[in-house]
Amino acid sequence: MMSHIDIEITAESGLELLTNDEISRLSEHSKGGEYELFKKCVLAVLTSTQVTDEISYHEEQLKLFDIEVLQLNKGVKLKLKNAPATSLVDGKMIQGLKEQVFSVLRDIVFLKQELESNSRIDFNSSNGCTNAIFHILRNAKALRPGCDPNMVVCWGGHAIPEFEYQYTKEVGYRLGLRGLDIxxxxxxxxxxxxxxxxxxxxxxxxxxNGRYIGLTEPGIIAAESPNPIVNELIIMPDIEKRLEAFVRLGHSFVVFPGGVGTAEEILYILGILLHPKNKDTPFPLIFTGPKESASYFERIDQFIADTLGPEAQQKYQIIIDDPVAVAKATLQGVVDVREYRKQTHDAYHFNWQLHIQWDFQEEFIPTHDNMAKLNLKADQPLHLLAANLRKAFSGIVSGNVKEAGIKEVAKHGPYTISGDVKIMNQLDALLEAFVSQKRMKLNADNYVPCYRVIKPQNKPQPATV
Structure with missing residues (x-):
């Protein structure tokens, strides 16, 4: 049984520099509709040492946990009731966790005030979304003008075997030796x-001064609590804004083995790169894993080939079991991006030129109706097919580990996914591979699919005379 303790902590993440009026409004907002969300995210940070993606665990802890925002002339203080004792050492909260707690306050509560009071922020248009993402990242001090590009985005699963974890660590080590941030x-x-x-x-x-930026969103933070190395935690409003923040911030991208969440990320970026306006934009994208995981990328590559075709396959390279080669290719990609942005007068710290359509920015809410209505047919532009496939995987992620999705599936049964027979066959095969390789959840032995792939029957051909 986890032990708990009451503690008060003072502000970090820039919140120590607020006016009395801002602190007063902050305290008022923390008692409103965002309060439960704020509590959930803070608790997820404080229980990050508990390796689980079961929502029920966090729900039980939440019944005991409470937060009060205290007003001080010199800043903000949080009073935590029944905080996990594992978050403290000798009666003091671990500094990294303390910083992450105030990052939650900044992004969930304070930023909501800022966005509501800023009439130029518009989440209902494509340009508005990009501007809002810039504002969130700037408010988190994640944008650093004048610095040479060196940010590497690493995607991959949370439910992976030990040998794959060790490989990701070795690749990270080779990237760190070359001065690249993560x-x-x-x-x-x-x-x-x-x-x-x-x-x-x-x-x-x-x-x-190495940077280890963790981008998350409220729906998934409990299932993927921030690891202790993250020194810049940023909580985006939803999964779509989180994905756009990745591609706007990053200079080179490395994808490790994972499950449906990783497939969602792959399809998101491929859909963007397949848009004609992004045809000539350099975007280094590397898939890599140890030799034992070669079949994983063979399956992913085959899925992309059979759904999006060879044009999509040309957008990435696959490097197996060679961390040094991955690091060198990643660094070369960063150099290429720097030269391109220098020539086109684009910012190093934020990729303004990348064209992202509304289909990739609008929040997709995975209800059963929305999942069933997804257009997963081949007779549409490739970037739109990729966008819709991304939404299908996003829905499965929600049904696996997000509170809203789990409740939706518990109430109405598995999501149904349908489309062209060839695409459905490939989708079903890929998902079956994820299940057999135990990549869906940490507790994979008891995994019950939250989806059902509907394969249309081939219509019989009329007899010829």
Missing amino acids: ITGCGIGAMKGPMKGALIGHSKQRIS
């Missing part, structure tokens, strides 16, 4: 490994 989804597995490896690489190179 952005991940902030959780465990293929998100923690690259950061841990890079931390060691930075230490050897005497780099003391």
